[in-house]
Amino acid sequence: MSDTLGTWLMSETPMSRRQAVIGSVYRAVRSIIFNPTALIGLIIVTLLIFMGIFAPLLSLGNSPLAQNLAGRLAAPSADHWFGTDELGRDILARTLYGARATLAIVALVSVIVVPIGLTVGTVAGYLGGWVDAVLMRITDIFLAFPRLILALAFAAALGPGIENAVIAIALTSWPAYARIARSETMTIAHSDFIQSVVLQGASTWRILFRHIVPLCLSSVIVRLTLDMAGIILTAAGLGFLGLGAQPPTPEWGAMVSSGRDVILDQWWVATIPGLAIFIVSLGFNLLGDGLRDVFDPKSR
Amino acid sequence: MSAPLLTVEDLEVSFPGRTGFTRAVRNASFTLGRERLGIVGESGSGKTTMGRALLGLLPRTAQVTARTMSYDGTNLLTCTERDWQKLRGRRLSMVMQDPKYSLNPVMRVGRQIAETALLHLRTDRGDAKRRTLAMLEAVQIRDPELVYRLYPHQLSGGMGQRIMIAMMLIAEPDLLIADEPTSALDVTVQNEVLRILDDLVRVRGMGLVMISHNLTMVSSFCDRVLIMYAGRIVEECAASELQNAKHPYTQALIAATPSLDVRRTELATVTRDPEWLK
Amino acid sequence: MSESAEGGSVAVRQNPGRQAAKLASRVGSFVLTLAATFVGLTAVTFFISRLTNIDPVLAIVGDKATSAAYDNAYLALGLDKPLIVQYFIYLMRLLTGDFGRSVLTSQPVLADLLRVFPATFELATIAIIIGVVVGVPAGVIAGATKGRWPDQVIRVVGLFGYSVPVFWLGLIGLFVFYGKLGWVAGTGRLDVFYQGVVTQRTGVILIDAALEGNWEIVGNAFSHLILPAGILGYFSLAYVARMTRSFMIDQLSQEYFTAARIKGNSYWRAVWRHAFPNIMVPLITVIGLSYASLLEGAVLTETVFAWPGLGLYITRALFNSDMNAVLGGTVLVGAVFITINLVSDLLYKLADPRLRAS
Numbered sequence: 001m002s003d004t005l006g007t008w009l010m011s012e013t014p015m016s017r018r019q020a021v022i023g024s025v026y027r028a029v030r031s032i033i034f035n036p037t038a039l040i041g042l043i044i045v046t047l048l049i050f051m052g053i054f055a056p057l058l059s060l061g062n063s064p065l066a067q068n069l070a071g072r073l074a075a076p077s078a079d080h081w082f083g084t085d086e087l088g089r090d091i092l093a094r095t096l097y098g099a100r101a102t103l104a105i106v107a108l109v110s111v112i113v114v115p116i117g118l119t120v121g122t123v124a125g126y127l128g129g130w131v132d133a134v135l136m137r138i139t140d141i142f143l144a145f146p147r148l149i150l151a152l153a154f155a156a157a158l159g160p161g162i163e164n165a166v167i168a169i170a171l172t173s174w175p176a177y178a179r180i181a182r183s184e185t186m187t188i189a190h191s192d193f194i195q196s197v198v199l200q201g202a203s204t205w206r207i208l209f210r211h212i213v214p215l216c217l218s219s220v221i222v223r224l225t226l227d228m229a230g231i232i233l234t235a236a237g238l239g240f241l242g243l244g245a246q247p248p249t250p251e252w253g254a255m256v257s258s259g260r261d262v263i264l265d266q267w268w269v270a271t272i273p274g275l276a277i278f279i280v281s282l283g284f285n286l287l288g289d290g291l292r293d294v295f296d297p298k299s300r
Numbered sequence: 301m302s303a304p305l306l307t308v309e310d311l312e313v314s315f316p317g318r319t320g321f322t323r324a325v326r327n328a329s330f331t332l333g334r335e336r337l338g339i340v341g342e343s344g345s346g347k348t349t350m351g352r353a354l355l356g357l358l359p360r361t362a363q364v365t366a367r368t369m370s371y372d373g374t375n376l377l378t379c380t381e382r383d384w385q386k387l388r389g390r391r392l393s394m395v396m397q398d399p400k401y402s403l404n405p406v407m408r409v410g411r412q413i414a415e416t417a418l419l420h421l422r423t424d425r426g427d428a429k430r431r432t433l434a435m436l437e438a439v440q441i442r443d444p445e446l447v448y449r450l451y452p453h454q455l456s457g458g459m460g461q462r463i464m465i466a467m468m469l470i471a472e473p474d475l476l477i478a479d480e481p482t483s484a485l486d487v488t489v490q491n492e493v494l495r496i497l498d499d500l501v502r503v504r505g506m507g508l509v510m511i512s513h514n515l516t517m518v519s520s521f522c523d524r525v526l527i528m529y530a531g532r533i534v535e536e537c538a539a540s541e542l543q544n545a546k547h548p549y550t551q552a553l554i555a556a557t558p559s560l561d562v563r564r565t566e567l568a569t570v571t572r573d574p575e576w577l578k
Numbered sequence: 579m580s581e582s583a584e585g586g587s588v589a590v591r592q593n594p595g596r597q598a599a600k601l602a603s604r605v606g607s608f609v610l611t612l613a614a615t616f617v618g619l620t621a622v623t624f625f626i627s628r629l630t631n632i633d634p635v636l637a638i639v640g641d642k643a644t645s646a647a648y649d650n651a652y653l654a655l656g657l658d659k660p661l662i663v664q665y666f667i668y669l670m671r672l673l674t675g676d677f678g679r680s681v682l683t684s685q686p687v688l689a690d691l692l693r694v695f696p697a698t699f700e701l702a703t704i705a706i707i708i709g710v711v712v713g714v715p716a717g718v719i720a721g722a723t724k725g726r727w728p729d730q731v732i733r734v735v736g737l738f739g740y741s742v743p744v745f746w747l748g749l750i751g752l753f754v755f756y757g758k759l760g761w762v763a764g765t766g767r768l769d770v771f772y773q774g775v776v777t778q779r780t781g782v783i784l785i786d787a788a789l790e791g792n793w794e795i796v797g798n799a800f801s802h803l804i805l806p807a808g809i810l811g812y813f814s815l816a817y818v819a820r821m822t823r824s825f826m827i828d829q830l831s832q833e834y835f836t837a838a839r840i841k842g843n844s845y846w847r848a849v850w851r852h853a854f855p856n857i858m859v860p861l862i863t864v865i866g867l868s869y870a871s872l873l874e875g876a877v878l879t880e881t882v883f884a885w886p887g888l889g890l891y892i893t894r895a896l897f898n899s900d901m902n903a904v905l906g907g908t909v910l911v912g913a914v915f916i917t918i919n920l921v922s923d924l925l926y927k928l929a930d931p932r933l934r935a936s
């Protein structure tokens with residue numbers, strides 16, 4: 001990298017908004033890359049996305065759904081690297097395709113949880129008063145709920161399926177984001193630049209969504225990354241109980257469950273998908289820890 | 301003059317930062333006998349860092365080097381953790397900047413003071429308590445028995461600072477470093493605490509290092525003064541000679557001190573010269 | 579000297595009357611929060627019960643009932659009334675302990691819950707003991723050696739605990755320690771031929787058997803318990819250690835910690851005698867939270883280990899569309915969870931001398 005570009009990126013006194021944004025992204029990326037745990041996390045998460053997208057290519061021509069009852073519960077071999085399950089399906093292929101279910105759940109939960117949390121939190125923090133009191137009481141109530149149990153009850157009532165699992169998880173996850181967004185908003189709202197925007201006559205909504213929400217995003221993203229592991233584990237737990245993705249869709253939790261009865265003899269059936277869950281949530285945890293170090297120097 | 305209590309030669313302390321090292325103390329050399337030495341300098345000039353270096357209590361990240369750093373015949377540079385434990389509290393001690401944060405919030409103050417005695421003096425609990433009460437009396441706490449049982453948040457700032465002094469002096473160290481012992485207090489309490497400190501130092505014949513940014517206070521209180529600027533000792537002189545200081549920074553500091561005797565329309569500001577760091 | 583008198587006088591900032599009022603208002607707001615959260619929880623479970631496509635009337639009268647019988651039951655359940663009234667009726671029934679009847683066991687749900695609760699209690703309690711006894715010292719050591727190898731090791735162990743799916747770890751544990759090594763007993767609370775030998779007093783087999791002096795059964799129960807409790811304990815340990823570590827790091831950068839060392843305390847003595855007491859209060863909350871989440875975490879563990887507790891009861895009910903049992907279990911776990919949560923929060927506020935007075 002040329003010296004001038006380096007100094008332009010690392011400048012403490014950016015000349016334009018663009019330079020400031022690009023510079024801060026550059027610094028964040030740099031510190032993630034120089035933080036070994038975060039880097040491992042980033043690699044794992046990237047691999048997960050890669051697996052989801054290229055599952056058809058990576059599964060060596062094995063279909064995740066093709067049954068072969070003659071070759072059921074086969075041990076790992078050259079044909080089936082991770083062996084086959086109780087219906088003779090290739091476990092490698094199913095594990096690779098299973099990444100899609102995990103990615104879908106993670107993406108859907110984020111898409112639901114972040115906007116709700118941000119809206120509730122910033123509105124409560126900015127408006128204060130009774131709005132704040134009411135919203136925070138509601139948040140506290142949801143925060144005190146047992147997540148898995150409630151997700152269970154929901155999934156039971158709505159019927160098993162990936163969408164219902166997502167709704168159930170989202171319902172118990174948003175309060176944490178509302179809390180974070182609220183406390184960030186309270187500090188930002190009193191700063192001089194917000195006061196000057198107010199004096200310029202900007203509407204409350206404009207202030208909230210153009211000025212405050214963007215500033216809350218980094219904390220929310222850090223929290224989301226740290227939460228991902230929990231979300232994946234809850235989803236897998238629901239899958240394990242039969243309340244997540246329905247057969248024959250490959251889903252890691254359900255795959256572990258199908259290997260349960262044969263764990264003592266055909267250990268690979270349950271071990272491989274479980275390992276996948278473990279590695280992926282470890283990846284998110286490592287990345288989240290690293291991001292927290294980058295964005296929140298206090299916790300270092 | 302007998303052999304000095306403390307000898308420091310070429311003390312360097314630096315902290316790693318995002319863009320290289322911060323040299324908090326540079327090339328500092330001085331000696332100290334059983335006298336009162338003032339260290340003056342603006343905020344961030346490295347006074348606290350130097351004080352903590354003398355106690356071996358800088359953060360792990362700090363890099364400390366020195367040609368000599370010895371205390372009463374002990375080479376501080378080669379002290380093991382165990383040696384330090386015998387020195388700290390007993391031989392040299394330090395009163396810290398802000399009593400509000402320097403006392404353990406969940407421990408009764410009496411126990412905090414008695415602990416120092418129990419650590420260093422061969423005594424039992426009963427005797428440590430007696431000593432503590434006597435010490436509380438010595439720092440002019442009105443009702444020692446009552447205060448003994450209080451928690452730090454129940455104290456006023458002035459009382460907190462007295463407790464701190466009691467805690468650091470109960471094992472009768474030979475040298476006390478007082479790091480801005482009064483800057484968190486209001487003026488009347490300040491004088492009171494300084495007087496207590498002065499009495500104790502005089503009576504017990506201790507050496508005292510008084511760190512402060514208050515030139516007037518230091519010059520009236522100490523025998524000798526070191527002036528620090530950006531980690532460097534730029535001037536050393538007798539307190540009585542301070543008015544005749546040669547270094548431009550010291551002169552600027554003196555000029556910037558508001559005074560009742562001299563009428564001024566404008567307070568002087570200190571202009572810095574990069575030359576001072578050479 | 580007037581200022582001497584001022585500065586030296588004992589300005590004890592305590593006022594018994596005001597403190598009592600503070601305490602009362604704390605407890606008052608605690609009760610309010612508890613009530614509000616409970617209303618929220620029951621509202622959600624009520625809402626869930628309306629979402630199901632299981633007809634509550636058919637569940638009672640059976641599908642061969644006449645339409646008149648059906649209508650009677652419909653009215654008796656209050657299903658013709660506005661939703662808010664229905665919720666109120668539901669709430670009243672819950673408060674009187676009426677959780678309805680389980681389709682599966684044809685027992686009142688409350689009786690079922692009380693019967694299975696001790697098994698979960700036993701599991702979660704042993705797990706929290708493991709979590710605290712190991713997790714707290716580990717967290718203190720990690721915080722005090724921040725960035726060095728003990729911290730790294732503890733961090734990795736903790737991260738694994740955060741990342742591993744409990745049901746999978748349970749299966750692997752069974753495979754290795756029961757299947758391959760034979761060190762522990764398999765699923766269930768007791769071997770088959772020991773079952774029903776001990777009379778139930780507390781429902782906690784370890785205690786019941788010990789009361790009878792039947793050490794053989796105590797041993798057998800223990801060898802069944804150790805794996806699931808150990809796995810749950812590991813999760814609790816990971817959480818407790820992580821929180822302890824971060825509390826500790828906060829404390830070690832405080833001035834009073836340096837002051838303690840200036841006095842001549844060794845590093846570790848200062849860590850345990852000075853910093854540690856300062857984190858005890860927030861630790862209470864963390865341990866409470868961890869215990870509450872163990873009750874919940876038991877759902878998956880119990881399924882894997884066929885442990886006849888609340889979790890297994892709820893999941894069984896789930897697959898038999900036994901909605902009364904599912905919701906009853908949810909309300910019970912939720913209520914215990916909320917109560918532990920809020921009580922530990924209250925304890926936190928009451929235990930800290932700073933918070934007590936200020």
Ligand SMILES: Nc1ncnc2c1ncn2[C@@H]1O[C@H](COP(=O)(O)OP(=O)(O)OP(=O)(O)O)[C@@H](O)[C@H]1O
Nearest residue numbers: 315322324342343344345346347348349350359513
């Ligand atoms: N733990 C640390 N890490 C990095 N830099 C530090 C650390 N402690 C002190 N410094 C740096 O060392 C320099 C000297 O700080 P020090 O606290 O000694 O100043 P001071 O003279 O005591 O100031 P004040 O009068 O405000 O107390 C400062 O530039 C400070 O930024």
Ligand SMILES: [Mg+2]
Nearest residue numbers: 347348349397
């Ligand atoms: Mg200082």
